[in-house]
Amino acid sequence: MSKSSMMLSILWLLKSGRRITAKEIADSLEINIRTVYRYIDSLCASGVPIIADSGHNGGYSLLHDFTEAPLFFEIDEQKALNHAAIYAQESGYPYSEVLNRAISKLNRYTNETQQSLINRHTQGFDVIQPPADPSLEATLQTLEAAVAKGITLFMSYEKGHVNTISERNIDPYGLVHWKNRWYIVGYCHLRDEVRSFRVDRIINLKQTELTFNRPANFSVRSFFLKSLLPDSDAKDTFITVKIQAHPQVIKELSSHWSLWPAFIEGTETEAHFKLKKDIALFYLPYSLLPYGRAIQILEPKEVKEQMVTVIKNLLEHYQKI
Incomplete structure (x- = not known):
């Protein structure tokens, strides 16, 4: 740990409000x-x-009356925080203004x-990234x-596919x-479910007087990722698609946003979804x-046939133009 980091750690120990001995500090650090x-x-x-x-x-x-402790950050730590701020802002982070104030401090x-190096x-x-919608900021802040x-x-x-509006109460677990x-x-x-x-797609959002406790050990990340994955128990509604291609194409397909959750196995030149x-x-x-022509659908036959149908329909469409 660097000298500045060690001094900051000592400062945090002193900020606890109680009297602390040099031995306690030495043992703690x-x-x-x-x-x-x-x-x-x-x-x-330094004036502390x-x-x-x-x-x-x-x-x-x-x-x-000493309430504000000076901050000690290594130059690499400051650089990383500045980079993180740039990434967050481009992703539509709802507290960009607060983040900018923190970076300024x-x-x-x-x-x-x-500063020149940073x-x-x-x-x-x-x-x-595609421009973030500024109109979502207030909604995101309310949700958070x-x-x-x-x-x-x-x-x-x-509902996007039918353009109808429904109303409901929700207990928000995470963004x-x-x-x-x-x-x-x-x-x-x-719907009585998570x-x-x-x-x-949220048109209106209001706080109610109701409160809730999030289920213990519930992971928003795990739930969301699981919703992208196929249900292994529902065998009748799922099929395995096998695709053959150049290694670079296989790598791209396996990381495609709509396909990587469905990837089950593969080789350098073949992927199964x-x-x-x-x-x-x-x-x-x-x-x-x-x-x-960079790919070849090996199976099932019905997917290959559907690919042919799609291509024929496109050909007919452009021949009529």
Whole structure:
């Protein structure tokens, strides 16, 4: 641990409010007691108001009116925080303004040389994503606050495929950012089950007077990922699709957002996917079209036939234009 990190650790120990001895600090940080004395002297020299009391109940403490401790970050840590801020903002993070204030505070503790170095690193780091919808910020903040406080929300939700609006109460368990979209996972009072909802389809959102406790050990991440995976018990509704291609194409297919959850096994030149039958027949062919002759559907036969049908329909469409 660096000197600055060690000094910050000592400062946090002193911030506990109780008097603490040099030996307790040394034991807590696993350092020599003489090193503690040196760091205490350095903190005092930097202007930190440390009180040293001698005697049986003596030790170190901070003045009660000392509320803001200086921050000590290594240059790599500052660089990483700046990069994380850039990534969060491009992803539509709902507290961008607060994040910018935090980064500004962080930069105040850097000298001119350090700031110049950080600027060089941030200027060479970009995240390009589709523009985030600023109108979602208030909704995301309401959802995040309700998750933290355990408040049930009343929600008006638009179903995308039928353009109808339904109303329900939900107990929000957590937010997920997936494929440039935000989702809220929670218990749906209308359906009496845990479900996920697209935030951009929420028309109206209001707090209720109801509260809830999230189930112990519930993982929003695990639930959401599981919803993307095929149900191994529903064998009648799933089929295995086998595709052969160049190793690079197989790698791309295996990491495709709509296929990687369904990947079950493969080799350098072959990949097997377990997909819902309707998805395999009506959506998969369109995902495979951009690869042209670079891929070959080995089985099942019905998927190959559907691929032929899709191509014929496209050919007829453009011949009529």
